[in-house]
Amino acid sequence: MGSIYNIVVAVLLIASSWANAAPAAAGDNSVSSPSLDRRQTTSKYCASSGVCYLQIVTSGSNPTFRIAIPDGAAAPFDTLLQIIAPVSLGWAGFSWGGGMTLNPLTVAWPNGNKVTVSSRWSNGRTLPGLYSSATYKTLSSSKNATHWAVEVACTGCSRWSGGSLATSGSINTFAWAMSRTAVAQPASTGSSFSIHNNVGMFSDDLSAAKTPSSVFSQYIKSAASS
Numbered sequence: 259m260g261s262i263y264n265i266v267v268a269v270l271l272i273a274s275s276w277a278n279a280a281p282a283a284a285g286d287n288s289v290s291s292p293s294l295d296r297r298q299t300t301s302k303y304c305a306s307s308g309v310c311y312l313q314i315v316t317s318g319s320n321p322t323f324r325i326a327i328p329d330g331a332a333a334p335f336d337t338l339l340q341i342i343a344p345v346s347l348g349w350a351g352f353s354w355g356g357g358m359t360l361n362p363l364t365v366a367w368p369n370g371n372k373v374t375v376s377s378r379w380s381n382g383r384t385l386p387g388l389y390s391s392a393t394y395k396t397l398s399s400s401k402n403a404t405h406w407a408v409e410v411a412c413t414g415c416s417r418w419s420g421g422s423l424a425t426s427g428s429i430n431t432f433a434w435a436m437s438r439t440a441v442a443q444p445a446s447t448g449s450s451f452s453i454h455n456n457v458g459m460f461s462d463d464l465s466a467a468k469t470p471s472s473v474f475s476q477y478i479k480s481a482a483s484s
């Protein structure tokens with residue numbers, strides 16, 4: 259009995275330390291942190307709208323990101339992205355291709371009680387420039403005492419020069435970044451901003467992100483622009 263108990267405890271300890279590795283790492287401040295491990299844990303989140311999202315939640319000091327795509331479509335299709343960030347963050351960014359460079363970046367920051375969303379692209383690891391091949395419709399945007407949040411529909415985030423989202427069970431890699439420093443001109447989509455305090459990466463086959471395409475397009479149509 260004693261030895262079986264010891265083995266069970268040992269297995270549980272190993273399992274819990276492995277499971278906790280990504281969130282613990284994601285909370286630190288370094289740029290090249292172990293949160294670049296692609297195993298950051300994803301889950302499925304379904305909203306009352308009927309739209310289901312693949313979400314990445316790391317630690318409470320990082321943003322939550324949620325993405326949804328229309329089921330059955332092949333790229334290019336529109337994508338949905340929600341960013342829910344602690345109010346202390348100056349900007350949050352999402353990479354549709356899994357790294358800082360050569361793929362569409364969605365960057366968002368608070369502006370008064372709303373959120374500005376900026377389409378970016380970077381050829382190197384410096385301030386990303388504006389990217390006109392992706393366009394956004396803001397479906398909701400808000401800021402309160404604890405968080406700022408935004409949801410956008412993106413046209414141009416599912417396929418780009420050199421890459422595409424895979425929807426047929428293949429693995430996609432995504433990445434995110436966040437900064438504690440406010441951007442220079444919050445009202446301007448062209449604002450400059452400073453480097454991230456934390457970045458992360460995750461891989462997923464997008465099955466949790468698939469929403470029936472009729473629900474998906476109706477949701478985008480009916481959501482009030484703000």
Ligand code: HEM
Pocket residue numbers: 289290294350351352353356357358359363364365378383384385386433434435451452453454457458
């Ligand atoms: C002023 C703006 C920015 C600067 C100066 C900057 C600079 C850098 C540098 C120097 C690295 C390499 C760090 C290292 O390896 O230690 C890096 C990595 C990274 N950055 Fe940025 N960055 C900026 C904005 C962004 C934005 C807006 C995003 C996402 C939307 C982003 C996502 C990433 C990611 C995911 C990595 C790690 C993976 C990779 O190197 O591709 N960065 N960045």
Ligand SMILES: *[C@@H]1O[C@H](CO)[C@@H](O)[C@H](O)[C@H]1NC(C)=O
Pocket residue numbers: 342400401402403404405406407
């Ligand atoms: C503040 O905003 C966040 C993100 O939208 C939301 O989850 C939270 O419920 C809001 N808090 C209050 C008190 O309304």
